[in-house]
Amino acid sequence: MxxxxxxxxxxxxxxxxxxxxxxxxxxxxxxxxxxxxxxxxxxxxxxxxxxxxxxxxxxxxxxxxxxxxxxxxHGLKLRRRKRRAVTTDSRHGLPVYPNLVKALIPDAPCQLIVSDITYIVCWTDPLTGEYTFCYLSLITDYYTKEIVGYSVGETLDSRYPLEALEMALRHYGDRDLSGLIHHSDRGVQYASYEYTRRLKERQIRISMTESGNPKDNAVAERVNNTVKNELLGGMTFLNITQVREAVKEAVDFYNNERPHWSLDGMTPAEASRCKGELKKKWTSFRERAIKGQSRPQTGSRPASG
Structure with a gap:
């Protein structure tokens, strides 16, 4: 050789x-x-x-x-989860509803609930970086910021947001919900006949965003971000059972222990016992603008006759 x-x-x-x-x-x-x-x-x-x-x-x-x-x-490079899961599909022929909350500032619980869906990564093969998504549906009371309904699903099927809605309905018990508004994006899950029929059965008014602007459903987006990136941030999930267990613990902590600057440092559970305007430790320019529009202009004269 x-x-x-x-x-x-x-x-x-x-x-x-x-x-x-x-x-x-x-x-x-x-x-x-x-x-x-x-x-x-x-x-x-x-x-x-x-x-x-x-x-x-x-x-x-x-x-x-x-x-x-x-x-x-050796196939050890991560397949970066840089693709994002699309959770809103507004390209459907289902009826949609007008935005009823543009100028609404709730002053008590059970006046407005907001809904949204986000995705969570599940690693199917950690060694090779293979992963899939599961989907978290959340419903939040706008006034108290309390998560009143949630569900984790394997798909974007409307059954999982409906599970979250049923949890929210149980949360409010036998209360008259005819004054309650449900606000969401125009995704197929929220526009589905099953979902809207259940809202109508409880006399809950239906409100939807009119564009893809996240600001049109800002509180729901913010709660999604808090749960996903703060409470579940850094966690690794290998199956949907682990996600469901973690979400349950996260929601309990969020509702009962985590203080909110939007609630003057109270927890959502504490805020649920309040009524009237809640102080914030930050400025809501949306609410400031709404209040400014509702004030009579200085120097204006009353209409004659």
Whole structure:
């Protein structure tokens, strides 16, 4: 073999030693990445490389480019969850409803509830970065900011928002709901016959956004963000059962322990016992604008006759 390659035996065995070392080092890197991924399935290559070097130093040093190439060769690069799940499909032929809450500022619980859907990542194969989505439907009392209904579903089927609605109805019990407004986007789930029929059965008025602007359903969007990115932020879920358990705990904490600056530092549960305008520790420009429109202009004269 040495004669065929035109090299000395010494050079041949030196090369063989280097090759074995490279293969051993590559196997070492792969094992390390898989070990870390069992704890944190979503961790990226940059952080993995930093952790690797911090742990093993120069003895088993691997440059970033080579480290990245090893991950790619062994299918360990994350398929980044950089695709977003689309949760609102307004392209349907179902009836839609006008926006009834443009100038509404509730001053008591059970006047306005807002609904929205967001997605949560479930890792189906943490080692390869395979993942899927599940979908969280939330219903919030606008005045108290209390989450009164929620459901986690495997699909965007309307049955899951309907489950959240049924929970909200149980929350309000036997109260007369004829003065309550349900506000949502124009997604097919909220426009479905099953969903709107249930609202009408309880004499709840239906309100929908008129555009895709998140500000048209700002409180629902804000609560979604709080639950998903604050309360569930950093958590790793491998199945929908884990998501449901975590959401249950998160909602309980959110409603009963977490203070809100929108409620003058009260929890939603505490605010549910209040009536009248609640102080905020921040300025709501929407409410300021509405109040400004409702005030009579200074210097205006009463109409004659």
């Amino acid at each position: 040495c004669r065929l390659l035109g090299v000395s035996k010494q050079a041949y065995y030196k090369h063989e030693d280097k090759l074995l070392h490279r293969l051993a080092l590559e196997s070492f890197v792969v094992d390390y990445v898989r070990e870390v991924r069992r704890k944190d399935p979503g961790i990226g290559g940059g952080k993995l490389w930093q952790m690797y070097n911090r742990r093993f130093g120069t003895a088993w040093h691997v440059g970033f480019n080579r480290f990245y190439a090893i991950m790619e060769r």
